[in-house]
Amino acid sequence: MGTVAENIEIIRARIRAALERAGREPGSVRLVAVSKRQPLEAIREAMAAGQVLFGENYLQEAHDKVLAIDQGVAWHCIGHLQSNKARIAAEIFDCIETLDRLKLGKALESRLAELGKTMPVLIQVNVGGEAQKAGVAPHEAAQFCRDLQQFPHLIVQGLMTMPPFVDDPEESRGCFRQLRLLGEELAAQGLLGRQGPVELSMGMSGDFEVAIEEGATLVRVGTALFGER
Numbered sequence: 001m002g003t004v005a006e007n008i009e010i011i012r013a014r015i016r017a018a019l020e021r022a023g024r025e026p027g028s029v030r031l032v033a034v035s036k037r038q039p040l041e042a043i044r045e046a047m048a049a050g051q052v053l054f055g056e057n058y059l060q061e062a063h064d065k066v067l068a069i070d071q072g073v074a075w076h077c078i079g080h081l082q083s084n085k086a087r088i089a090a091e092i093f094d095c096i097e098t099l100d101r102l103k104l105g106k107a108l109e110s111r112l113a114e115l116g117k118t119m120p121v122l123i124q125v126n127v128g129g130e131a132q133k134a135g136v137a138p139h140e141a142a143q144f145c146r147d148l149q150q151f152p153h154l155i156v157q158g159l160m161t162m163p164p165f166v167d168d169p170e171e172s173r174g175c176f177r178q179l180r181l182l183g184e185e186l187a188a189q190g191l192l193g194r195q196g197p198v199e200l201s202m203g204m205s206g207d208f209e210v211a212i213e214e215g216a217t218l219v220r221v222g223t224a225l226f227g228e229r
């Protein structure tokens with residue numbers, strides 16, 4: 001594996017190529033550098049290479065990093081978030097990609113209202129229907145969006161998914177496509193994307209190109225960028 005800077009260049013080139021194959025606009029995908037369990041040094045290397053968006057899974061770790069880095073970058077929460085941690089999450093993150101329960105939405109809303117801050121959020125959808133994975137079922141997503149409309153500080157911007165683990169990324173294509181179709185359906189009902197385009201967060205180190213071909217606007221890449229954790 002190369003340096004973080006070299007890896008980022010390679011990933012950017014692969015993103016561009018996937019966009020071109022899919023006939024999509026250059027620049028229509030944002031790279032979320034997944035920095036969980038990586039040291040600050042690695043984050044600073046990525047920043048030096050122009051990376052401005054990071055994804056973190058664990059609240060305490062994210063809190064420490066946000067305080068240490070403090071400026072110039074945006075942080076997405078991509079891990080399971082407990083409602084009792086929502087207050088801090090509302091303070092430190094720029095987007096919660098893993099909203100999957102009304103209780104969590106309510107806890108975020110309460111702190112955001114105090115802060116006078118709105119927050120883009122994505123709804124985590126369990127497209128594969130796996131019992132061990134978080135996320136709302138696809139058929140529950142529309143009602144969940146409607147329920148979230150009572151929370152004016154949450155801007156429901158799109159959907160996020162983690163497909164079942166497979167060896168061949170082609171096997172995830174169906175899940176990615178399903179998320180895009182669900183996103184289109186919800187957007188047509190006016191339930192997504194009140195500010196700007198609908199976001200679809202899907203694709204990780206092993207399958208981000210397939211996800212881009214299927215419409216991802218955010219890809220969450222850790223290992224291919226920073227190396228093993």
Ligand SMILES: *Cc1c(COP(=O)(O)O)cnc(C)c1O
Nearest residue numbers: 034078204205220221222223224
């Ligand atoms: C860890 C993680 C990633 C990054 O996975 P890699 O395979 O290391 O790229 C992406 N999304 C979520 C939700 C994660 O927890």
